[in-house]
Each structure stands twice: as C-alpha cells, then as structure tokens.
Amino acid sequence: MTTPDRPKVAMLLYPGLTLLDLIAPHAAFAPTTEVHLVWKTTVPVTSDSGVVVHPTTTFADCPADLDVLFVPGGQDQAPVAADEEVREFLADRGARARYVTSVCGGSLILGAAGLLRGYRATTHWSGIDVLALFDAEYAEGRVVVDRNRITGGGVTAGLDFALVVLAQLLGEDTAKMTQLMLEYAPAPPFDAGTPETAGPELTAMARAGSEAVNRAMTTVAKELAGKGWGGDA
Amino acid sequence: MTTPDRPKVAMLLYPGLTLLDLIAPHAAFAPTTEVHLVWKTTVPVTSDSGVVVHPTTTFADCPADLDVLFVPGGQDQAPVAADEEVREFLADRGARARYVTSVCGGSLILGAAGLLRGYRATTHWSGIDVLALFDAEYAEGRVVVDRNRITGGGVTAGLDFALVVLAQLLGEDTAKMTQLMLEYAPAPPFDAGTPETAGPELTAMARAGSEAVNRAMTTVAKELAGKGWGGDA
Numbered sequence: 001m002t003t004p005d006r007p008k009v010a011m012l013l014y015p016g017l018t019l020l021d022l023i024a025p026h027a028a029f030a031p032t033t034e035v036h037l038v039w040k041t042t043v044p045v046t047s048d049s050g051v052v053v054h055p056t057t058t059f060a061d062c063p064a065d066l067d068v069l070f071v072p073g074g075q076d077q078a079p080v081a082a083d084e085e086v087r088e089f090l091a092d093r094g095a096r097a098r099y100v101t102s103v104c105g106g107s108l109i110l111g112a113a114g115l116l117r118g119y120r121a122t123t124h125w126s127g128i129d130v131l132a133l134f135d136a137e138y139a140e141g142r143v144v145v146d147r148n149r150i151t152g153g154g155v156t157a158g159l160d161f162a163l164v165v166l167a168q169l170l171g172e173d174t175a176k177m178t179q180l181m182l183e184y185a186p187a188p189p190f191d192a193g194t195p196e197t198a199g200p201e202l203t204a205m206a207r208a209g210s211e212a213v214n215r216a217m218t219t220v221a222k223e224l225a226g227k228g229w230g231g232d233a
Numbered sequence: 234m235t236t237p238d239r240p241k242v243a244m245l246l247y248p249g250l251t252l253l254d255l256i257a258p259h260a261a262f263a264p265t266t267e268v269h270l271v272w273k274t275t276v277p278v279t280s281d282s283g284v285v286v287h288p289t290t291t292f293a294d295c296p297a298d299l300d301v302l303f304v305p306g307g308q309d310q311a312p313v314a315a316d317e318e319v320r321e322f323l324a325d326r327g328a329r330a331r332y333v334t335s336v337c338g339g340s341l342i343l344g345a346a347g348l349l350r351g352y353r354a355t356t357h358w359s360g361i362d363v364l365a366l367f368d369a370e371y372a373e374g375r376v377v378v379d380r381n382r383i384t385g386g387g388v389t390a391g392l393d394f395a396l397v398v399l400a401q402l403l404g405e406d407t408a409k410m411t412q413l414m415l416e417y418a419p420a421p422p423f424d425a426g427t428p429e430t431a432g433p434e435l436t437a438m439a440r441a442g443s444e445a446v447n448r449a450m451t452t453v454a455k456e457l458a459g460k461g462w463g464g465d466a
Contacts, residue, residue: 020260020415023284027253027388030282037284044277044287049263051256051270052287054277104416125416142420154416155260159389163422173435176425180439182253183337183358183387185426186419187375189396192409193418202406206413 006034007067007169010093012109013039013055014086016076019047020155021103025070028162028178032170038062040085048075059089067169069097073105073124073155078216081112087229090115099168103152103161108217110151111136112230120146124154125195126210133221135231156193159184239267240300240402243326245342246272246288247319249309252280253388254336258303261395261411265403271295273318281308292322300402302330306338306357306388311449314345320462323348334383334398336391341450343384344369345463353379357387358428359443366454368464389426392417 009029011022022037029035039045039055046052069090080086090113094100102110107123110116111134120139123131131138143164144151150168152161159182167175192198198206224230242262244255255270262268272278272288279285302323313319323346327333335343340356343349344367353372356364364371376397377384383401385394392415400408425431431439457463 018260020256023253023256024389026282026284027251035283044285049259050268050289051259052277054285056283142418143422154414156392156415156417156419160420160422167422172423176423176431177435177439179421179423179425180428180431180435181387181442182389183426184389184419184421185375185430186389186417186421187393188412188417188419189376189393189400190405190409190412192412193416195413197418198409198413202410202413206410209414 006032008036008063008065009033009068009070010036010038010062010066011070012072012090012106013037013045013053014074014076014080015045016048016079017045017072017074018104018155019049019051019053021072021074021106021158024156024158025103025162025165027182028159028166031178031181032166032174033067036062059085062093064093064096066093066097068099068101068165069093071102071106071109073103073108075213077105077109078213078220081109081217082220082223087113099148099150099165101150101161101165103158104154105213105217107131107136107151108134112220112224114229116149117231119149120144121149121151122153123151124210126207127214127217130214130217130221133218133231239265241269241296241298242266242301242303243269243271243295243299244303245305245323245339246270246278246286247307247309247313248278249281249312250278250305250307251337251388252282252284252286254305254307254339254391257389257391258336258395258398260415261392261399264411264414265399265407266300269295292318295326297326297329299326299330301332301334301398302326304335304339304342306336306341308446310338310342311446311453314342314450315453315456320346332381332383332398332401334394336385336394337387338446338450340364340369340384341367345453345457347462349382350464352382353377354382354384355386356384357443359440360447360450363447363450363454366451366464
C-alpha cells in the first residue's frame with residue numbers, strides 16, 4: 001500500500017532477528033509513516049525468541065526510493081550478512097535512501113553491505129569490536145548520527161533511535177506526540193542497562209552469551225574483505 | 234512446549250492489540266521463562282499497526298496453572314473485553330495464576346474480566362478514568378504492584394513492568410542480566426512522555442486520538458455492570 005504524503009520506511013525482516021529491535025521503532029513509525037516489512041519472500045519468518053511475523057513485501061516489490069532503510073539485529077545476523085542477495089538489496093536501496101539506519105547488531109549487517117565505510121556508528125555494547133572490521137568508526141552514544149547514517153545501540157535503544165529519526169523526517173512535534181502516545185517516560189527499576197552499571201560479573205556472563213554471534217560475524221567480515229563488500233571497498 | 238523448570242507465562246493475543254505492549258515484555262521474558270502466546274485459535278492475528286503475528290496456543294490448550302497471566306492493550310481492546318469467551322478464559326486462568334498482569338489498556342480488559350475489583354492498578358494515561366468503572370483504584374506509578382496484581386502504564390512501560398515481574402519470579406540478578414542484554418539504559422531525545430511534560434496542546438491532540446477507544450470501553454463497562462463481570466461482583 002502506498003500513501004503518497006507519508007515518508008516511506010522499509011524495515012528488513014529475516015529469520016532469527018530480534019523482534020524488539022524491529023517492533024519498538026515500528027510502533028513509533030507506524031502512525032505517521034508508510035512502513036514496509038521486507039524479506040526475500042512473504043513467507044512468515046521466525047524471530048530469535050520464537051515469535052513468527054509476516055513480511056509485507058519482498059526485495060523485488062519494495063519501493064525503490066526510500067526515506068528510511070532500517071536493519072534490526074538478531075541472533076542470526078551473521079548468516080544474513082553473509083547472504084549476497086541481502087547485501088545487494090541493502091546496497092541498492094541504501095545508495096538512494098534519505099536515511100540508512102539500524103538498531104543493535106543491524107549496523108553490522110549494514111557494514112557487511114558496505115554501507116558504513118568511513119561512518120561513525122554504534123551497535124549493541126557486546127558487538128563494538130566487530131564494527132571496526134567493516135571500516136566503521138565506533139562512536140559513543142545511545143543514537144549516533146553521522147550525515148545520513150543513524151544507528152542505535154542495543155535493542156531498547158530503538159525507542160530513542162526512532163524519535164531521533166521521526167524528528168528528522170517530520171519534525172520535533174511529531175516525535176514528541178509519538179513519545180506521548182507511547183508514554184515513553186522510562187523508569188527502570190534497576191540500573192543495569194550498560195556494562196558500567198551492571199558490573200563485571202553480569203557483564204562477563206552476558207558477553208559469554210553473545211560470543212557465538214560475534215564470532216560468526218567476525219568470520220563473515222573476514223570472508224567479505226577483498227571482495228568489494230564489508231570493510232573493503 | 235513445556236519446560237519444567239521455567240516459570241509459565243501466558244500472554245493474550247487478539248486482533249487489534251498494540252504489538253509493542255506485548256513484544257517489549259516478551260523480549261524480557263523469553264530468555265528465562267516459558268512463554269505462550271494465546272488466542273481462541275492459532276490463526277494469525279493482525280495487530281493495530283498492521284503487523285501480523287501467530288498465536289502459539291489456544292484458550293483450550295493453554296496451561297491451566299500459570300505463573301504469569303498477561304494482557305496487552307490495543308486499539309481494539311473494547312471488543313475483546315466485551316467477548317465473554319475471552320473474559321471466561323481470563324477469569325479461569327487469573328483465579329489460579331501466581332501473578333495477574335497487564336500493560337497499557339490491558340488492565341481494562343482484566344477489569345472487564347472482574348480481576349481488578351478492589352485492586353490498585355494503572356493503565357495508559359488516557360484511560361485512567363475508565364479504570365474506576367471496573368472498581369479498580371487508579372494508583373500513580375510506572376508499574377503498580379498490589380498483592381499479586383502487577384500493572385504497567387502505557388506501551389513502553391512494558392519494559393519497566395517486565396523487569397519488576399522478572400525480579401519477583403527469578404530474582405534481581407536475572408532482571409538485571411535481562412536489562413543488560415536489552416541494553417536498557419534509556420535516553421529519550423525529548424521529554425514528552427507524559428501529559429505533564431508534553432504540555433496541554435500535544436496532550437489535547439493525543440487525548441482526541443484515544444477518545445473512541447475509551448468511549449467504546451466505557452460502553453463495555455456499563456453493559457457488564459450488574460451481570461457478574463467487570464466492576465459489579
């Protein structure tokens with residue numbers, strides 16, 4: 001469905017994505033933009049927590065000229081980054097999109113598609129070292145804006161990210177109205193959202209849990225080097 | 234699928250639910266609990282922003298004894314509250330669940346099922362007046378705990394809510410570990426998440442947008458009064 005006056009947003013779906021990476025920004029974008037959930041086919045995909053979701057369009061049918069190209073992270077982000085059909089889709093739409101964006105490990109997929117070379121960006125705290133393999137420069141910040149690249153940190157950063165993007169697309173009042181409707185006045189009962197506040201013990205456990213994902217993405221980065229993708233132009 | 238050591242969580246799906254009300258807590262619960270997405274049938278349902286999701290079980294097959302019964306809000310919360318089959322399911326599982334919980338307008342659905350009579354609770358800021366029609370007492374707070382009822386405010390309150398519930402179920406370390414993995418260290422770019430901070434103009438516009446939903450729920454509350462449901466025992 002095309003709504004001529006609304007900014008066009010395409011959000012990548014894939015098997016093993018982290019659904020909250022997608023659904024937090026989606027909730028913010030849906031009321032005022034035209035959102036497409038895009039994958040190779042419209043066959044439902046299973047996210048990494050087991051929830052099944054339906055793509056609304058395919059790579060072939062996705063609008064060619066986008067206001068926002070968005071990529072979420074996920075447990076299975078490495079196989080997606082390794083998939084040339086995915087990288088070609090992202091490189092094509094990313095070359096013309098007004099904003100090229102991601103949350104969490106989605107920035108590593110953008111990196112594999114060659115879209116972050118020479119840009120400052122962020123990712124989930126556990127994946128920071130991998131960003132450099134795609135010639136992106138890690139920058140501190142919950143949301144990092146460098147020219148038309150807008151990247152958010154891990155998972156829940158997608159809310160802060162989406163409000164930054166909405167303000168760019170439609171102005172601050174639209175972003176604030178969206179924040180009010182989502183009642184986004186956060187009040188976490190604990191202060192453990194970063195390695196610094198969670199402390200070394202929980203951080204070591206969490207890091208062990210994301211080791212396999214980062215190792216797989218590192219392998220992808222090395223395989224792509226010298227082939228015109230990823231960190232190697 | 235049953236995992237004997239994990240707390241059992243059943244989350245209500247329905248056509249027209251707000252998907253972020255569901256997916257924010259789901260992301261927090263999924264790594265350490267056994268989550269069921271439950272509806273009348275396993276036919277996919279469409280959320281109020283158009284994203285299609287799949288139930289994993291039915292009212293008939295949902296575990297009888299739950300650790301957590303959870304209800305999200307949504308644009309179409311009133312027809313669900315008006316549906317006796319839904320209310321009977323909630324009343325049955327709610328009578329035995331360790332915790333009876335909701336985010337956003339989900340508390341009004343709990344109220345329609347008679348599960349909040351005499352309890353302090355919260356809901357989306359725009360629906361506060363409707364809570365009283367179900368004999369619940371509105372209490373300020375992003376997350377309100379009254380005995381075994383745990384209710385969260387609007388949409389994004391589901392993150393704070395889920396960490397409170399996780400700490401009750403599995404201890405503070407599990408809650409903090411989850412917070413770290415979700416990188417939940419919020420940093421909203423604007424301060425407009427409540428009527429007080431958003432100001433009267435945006436609040437009036439947002440309130441107009443939720444008027445139809447609240448009017449429909451008020452009608453449901455009045456219809457249920459005197460019939461053994463809702464606010465009338």
